[in-house]
Amino acid sequence: MxxxxxxxxxxxxxHSSVINPIKVDPAAPLFIVLNASSGNDEAVTVRETIETVLKQAGREFELFLVTHSETITNVARDTVRRARESNGVVVAAGGDGTINAVVQATLGSGCPLGVIAQGTFNYFGRTHNLPEDTAQATRVLLSTLAYPIQVGFVNDxxxxxxxxxxxxxxxxxxxxxxxxxxxxxxxxxxxxxxxxxxxxxxxxxxxxxxxxxxxxxxxxxxxxxxxxxxxxxxxxxxxxxxxxxxxxxxxxxxxxxxxxxxxxxxxxxxxxxxxxxxxxxxxxxxxxxxxxxxxxxxxxxxxxxxxxxxxxxxxxxxxxxxxxxxxxxxxxx
The missing domain is CATH 2.60.200.40 (Tumour Suppressor Smad4)
Known part of the structure; x- marks a missing residue:
């Protein structure tokens, strides 16, 4: 070359202030995109775990299921719109495809992001100290600190x-x-x-x-x-x-x-x-x-x-x- x-x-x-977090309202409602398109028992278990942890914590949330993978873009956009209207937090629960679709819709919206990563290699979750266990990852959504992370683009x-x-x-x-x-x-x-x-x-x-x-x-x-x-x-x-x-x-x-x-x-x-x-x-x-x-x-x-x-x-x-x-x-x- x-x-x-x-x-x-x-x-x-x-990016010089990349380590400075922002404060998140501990009562901000959570708007969760959960990919259940596989229709297997694991998706049902993940949903039940998320709901149990958040109900026990008394946190307001709405859960939006993706039942067909081709609808995930529209579901993510609608979820971000609802989160903006309520000053809430957008959450992606699923593998890389789900997380990317939600990030695409969230970037520039002003909404903080939470992630419950289900991917195989999970480089993103491991890099940012996000637990692999669903219950522990859900408890991270109760955090009041959100840290800036870098996003890459290839075209749009x-x-x-x-x-x-x-x-x-x-x-x-x-x-x-x-x-x-x-x-x-x-x-x-x-x-x-x-x-x-x-x-x-x-x-x-x-x-x-x-x-x-x-x-x-x-x-x-x-x-x-x-x-x-x-x-x-x-x-x-x-x-x-x-x-x-x-x-x-x-x-x-x-x-x-x-x-x-x-x-x-x-x-x-x-x-x-x-x-x-x-x-x-x-x-x-x-x-x-x-x-x-x-x-x-x-x-x-x-x-x-x-x-x-x-x-x-x-x-x-x-x-x-x-x-x-x-x-x-x-x-x-």
Whole structure:
């Protein structure tokens, strides 16, 4: 990639007070979006647990069920509207897709956000000290402190953990197919990932624009991270700027299949940042587009959700923070 130095650190000043929380009214009503579209017993148990904890605490709340996944955007928007009218708190209860839909609707509304995370890897919840146990996570909603967190955008779509192009979205898509056939466990995820790497031979020929400078990049994948924990786990040094108005881009130079498998192992061992074939830089905003004309749509993954977005693709850190209810520091073990 040429002109990489032009993509150096560029911290925004408005994030300098990122650790300062806001006070939340302890009587503010909670407006909860719960994804029950799977229709299984687990969703029923989660609902009963949430209702029991909040009723015991005497907290006013309304619970909005998502019974069909395609309706989640409308449910989230309606929930945020009701929360604004009542000076309430918006709550997302579900996996990454549910959380992202609620964040998309909440950002810019002025409403604090609560999260009861049900995702598999749960990088977002672990980063912000949110309990995995449903009852404990529900009690965090009673907190009176909401801390600002950084949100990323790819075009007009939000992401909290990562967004990517190329090999990584294909890997996620293949993994879901294998999990539906063989079940959800680490071995299935590892085997499906190996299968994707062995058969994936496409390269992204990209141009990247940053602050008026244009560089070129040939890579099988472009990964943009917005989560300190995930970046640390794969061994990327740019975690020092996470949540300070910047995102971290990771790309791999064109390599053979065996080297690609080796890079995957290095990432699993937390040593990806030391690999010579890996390019890494931080930024607040970049525009990415295929170098070849005619390609209008490109596959994009945002926090595990696959979609197609129209080019050019812009990655950026949101100008405004989202305020998240978190455990008080004394409650974090």
């Amino acid at each position: 040429t002109a990489t130095p032009t993509l150096a650190h560029e911290t925004k000043q408005h 779509r939000v992401f909290l953990v990562n967004a990517s192009l190329g090999l990584y979205p294909q890997l996620l898509e293949d993994r879901e197919i294998y999990k539906r056939k063989l079940g959800r466990n680490r071995w299935v995820a590892w085997i499906s990932g190996l299968y994707t790497v062995l058969r994936y031979h496409r390269q992204l020929n990209l141009t990247i624009e940053h602050k008026g400078n244009i560089s070129t990049l040939l890579t099988p994948t472009l990964f943009v991270g917005n989560n300190r924990l995930q970046l640390e786990q794969i061994g990327i040094e740019e975690t020092s700027i996470a949540d300070r108005g910047e995102l971290t881009a990771i790309a791999i130079r064109p390599v053979n299949t065996l080297t690609m498998i080796g890079l995957g192992l290095r990432g699993a061992l937390g040593q990806l940042g030391e690999a010579e074939h890996v390019l890494c830089f931080s930024f607040s905003s970049i525009v990415v587009k295929p170098a070849l004309f005619g390609r209008k749509l490109i596959k994009v993954a945002t926090d595990g959700e696959i979609t197609y977005l129209r080019t050019p693709i812009e990655f950026r850190a949101a100008d405004q923070a989202l305020y998240l209810l978190q455990p008080a520091p004394a409650d974090v073990k």
